[in-house]
Amino acid sequence: MNIILEYIGRHFIPLFLLLTASVFAIFCLGLFLRERRRTRQAELSVWGERGFYQSFSANKQEFFLLIQKSDLRILYISPNFQGMTGMDAELVRADIEALKNMVSPKTAREIVKQLKEWDRVQELKLEFDYRIVGQQELAHGHAVIHPEGKNDCYLVIFGDITEDYQARSAMKAELKQAYQESQAKTDFLSKMSHEIRTPMNGILGMLSLAKVHVKDPEQTNYYLDRAKSLSQFLLTLINDILDMSRIESGKMELEKAVFDLFAVAEKLDSMFRSTTEAKNLQWDVQMQDFDVCRVVGDELRMTQVIINFISNAVKFTPAGGAVTVTFRQMHKIDGNLHLMIRVRDTGKGIKSDFISRIFRPFEQEDASTAHHYGGSGLGMAIADNIVKLMNGQIIVESEEGKGTEFVVYISLPIAEGDQTVPESWKDVRPVEDAGDRKKAIEEFTLDGVHILLAEDNDVNAEIAMEIMEMEGAILERACDGLEAVRMFAESPVKGYDAILMDIQMPNMTGWEAAAEIRKLTRPDADIPIFAMSANAFVEDKRRSIEVGMNGHISKPVDYDEVRQRLGEALLK
């Protein structure tokens, strides 16, 4: 020890100088390294700015970062970072973790996971939603991390691909919809085929059985009755299918005509009175709070919706229950009547999970529904679509075992002119009932009525002639429109009492023929003409009236309707 101290004492000055020089050298080395790092950063920055950035700067939708591999420090952020993200670039430069604020915590976790799994050899591509500071909508971005960035850096190129992403998403959605629509059409057709073939099979079977039992009138009658009721079911089904396909192709049109809500209530009341009585159901139709009664709209379609609700209510309510229909005037705004129509029953109710599906075509609560109650599951879908076309809404409330209520809210323009509201819709009836005319129409027969029938189809003509002739009518047949016009023109004045006119006929359609007849200058050119046609859409009926016909009877023909319509026209 003494030797060391002695040595230091002897060589103090050179040793001191050596120590100072070493400290100074270390200090200088530190300064040098710091300076070198700064220069390197500056170099990188310049490289970034002049090199890569120039190639990206024109593209405002991309920015890039240089991240030092060793400590993940951000060495460079291209200047449009702030503009694209709304984030403070300095904040991110100070702490790379700040980038996480761009995305949701869940997305951040997913990105971290992908980074952990990254082999750092291949490029890593990421796609994610992110939020631009100050904006509500989420943007969509993608980032590519290149492992071979210059100077031991990762190069991260970030692009905003929101527009692309939205276009891609829209295309995917369209594709999915197209697929679903095509699938729905296929399902619809196969369902249709099944639904039509089932009653058809029944009808043909019943007719075969009737033929076999022809010598036993009672049995024959039984089979024919069954065939008839199956035919009626098939007809309803076909009408529903046609309605549904017109709705789906956007072709369903609504009428705009003045009608009386009290008359609708009266019609519904008389339509369901006997059925409800027979089923021992309490039945009531109420009109509440009305100070107007005449509105403009599609009476037929509105009634179709209510009839569907009532038919279901009657069908699904056991004897002893009640069905109540309520029309209520809610309010009047800007010449429109806001109307509530409610059909309430105390029937079996609907399971809550089915309520959300009730408006889908062909949906029934379960397989046993069709078995026990029949029906096709189309009525609700049609009702829903009609009410939507009217800009209205349907609300369903139901409790299993307690009952169901369907409430329709629609608004209809109030008709101009007289709005004398009856005390109750029941007041509407006696006035009509008292009329002798109604009685006379009810008692009207075709006996002795001279009818010109224009019909190109032999089977239809044969049926029409035989049925009406059995009642005493005298029929002459024209095979097309041209012949009908000629036969009428050549007949003596008042030779015919009425014309029943098919529409689709060769040479001249029923509409053209009717128009020609109306143009004739003879005193009976205003003869009652009724279209009797399988064209049964609203626009067909409208066209028949427009060409001057008195009315439109749809095929298959209900001969009670023919009798009544002719009665109305002939008993003036």
Ligand code: ADP
């Ligand atoms: P359908 O009556 O011809 O089966 P709908 O479309 O009119 O077809 O009705 C669909 C289904 O909704 C019915 O089969 C039935 O399961 C259910 N539903 C409709 N109305 C009622 C009601 N008032 N009470 C109970 N269930 C109903």
